Amino acid sequence: MITYNPKDWFSFIFKFHKADTFRELFPLIIGIGIYSGIIAYLELHYFKLSDTSHVKNIPIMHGLLGFVISLLLVFRTNTAYDRWWEGRRQWGALVNCSRNFAVKLSAILTEKEDKIFFKKAIPHFAQTLNLHLKDEKITHELFKEYNINVEHKKHKPNQLVKLMSKKLFELKRQNKLTDENLLFINPELTSFLDICGACERIKNTPIPFSYSVFLKKFIFFYVMTLPFGYVFSLGYYTIPVVIFIFYVLASLELIAEEIEEPFGNDENDLPTAQIAENIRKNIEEIL
Structure with missing residues (x-):
């Protein structure tokens, strides 16, 4: 388990450690960036879709689905932390x-x-x-x-x-x-x-298999459809935006996966x- 000073929060921004999700997600982040760039190029230069295209209405769908996925991730992280805290309570007992x-x-x-x-x-x-x-x-x-x-x-x-x-x-x-x-x-x-x-x-x-699989699929298809709608308003800036959204959503899922099994040897497991x-x-x- 990592020991740290919770009040020294500013240094956490620039600090990377072994359990940091960025390290594990880095290959996927590169892939998502390349995928977003390809979609942006095809829509803007190859297919030359205009702003009046129905594709531009996709962000409305993302807004609705974003609310749903946020509720699912909140439930996921809370459930995982409850398991971690219950393990700590048992060892305290x-x-x-x-x-x-x-x-x-x-x-x-x-x-x-x-x-x-x-x-x-x-x-x-x-x-x-x-x-x-x-x-x-x-x-x-x-x-x-x-x-x-x-x-x-x-x-x-x-x-x-x-x-x-x-x-x-x-x-x-x-x-x-x-x-x-x-x-x-x-x-x-x-x-x-x-x-x-x-x-x-x-x-x-562990967390029920069907729920875990559904959440991963939901995040995957949500992120894969992001470039289609945001290209017209953001252009090639869609690439860093999609990467950031993917990083946040996938990191929450990875953190939940790690802390829901608190008795291992990972850095965030119980000591x-x-x-x-x-x-x-x-x-x-x-x-």
């Missing part, structure tokens, strides 16, 4: 649950060995969830330490919560925990998998690895 779980265990447990187990297990869940959501390889250090084979288990966060639950009930059998202690601790333990499930829901449920590292530091301080 994971930070709070991890801290609360550690604080309660710190007050209840008396033996150092038991505290060390949870000092490793709680941060390991955050780190495992981060890798799980990114479909990256997950190490089995904690599982191997306790002689548990999970090589054939696909869902590592489930296994970690199972491991912590098993440890708690083992402490209960050793009379190190009471039934009241387990009830006191259970909400935080349950929240781990609730948060994991919510993040998986965001990751595995889940950093949050997991902060959880580790907090738990080590508490336990």
Whole structure:
């Protein structure tokens, strides 16, 4: 995730970064410019269409369709940002649950060995969830330490919560925990998998395919028809105008595509690895 000063807005105008949409759209921008130039030349010099031609009424259609496409893009970007923000809320909840779980265990447990187990297990869940959501390889250090084979288990966060639950009930059998202690601790333990499930829901449920395809087609045909009507009033200035309109519309769609999947490694994705590292530091301080 990119960290920046939101008040230093003037410098953003002249700053390009890796996630800037201009870099990704540059080949298409060149193509749109060439296409607009060809259309302008054909209308003005080859077909020699006059200002009285019916083609000049096309901007009226663009004005009506522009309102529709703006509503669609507003809905698209809002939906994508809701997914990004929901992911951030879930990871914020994971930070709070991890801290609360550690604080309660710190007050209840008396033996150092038991505290060390949870000092490793709680941060390991955050780190495992981060890798799980990114479909990256997950190490089995904690599982191997306790002689548990999970090589054939696909869902590592489930296994970690199972491991912590098993440890708690083992402490209960050793009379190190009471039934009241387990009830006191259970909400935080349950929240781990609730948060994991919510993040998986965001990751595995993209925007409906038909809606995404329709919006892309709409933008494409809208931009492709722009030069036909604006040539008579703008001449060859149609080329930069069409390029600018395409850049704005396509950039909004690209931004929405990037932020609707907040658990990747893109610059605008959530800093889940950093949050997991902060959880580790907090738990080590508490336990």
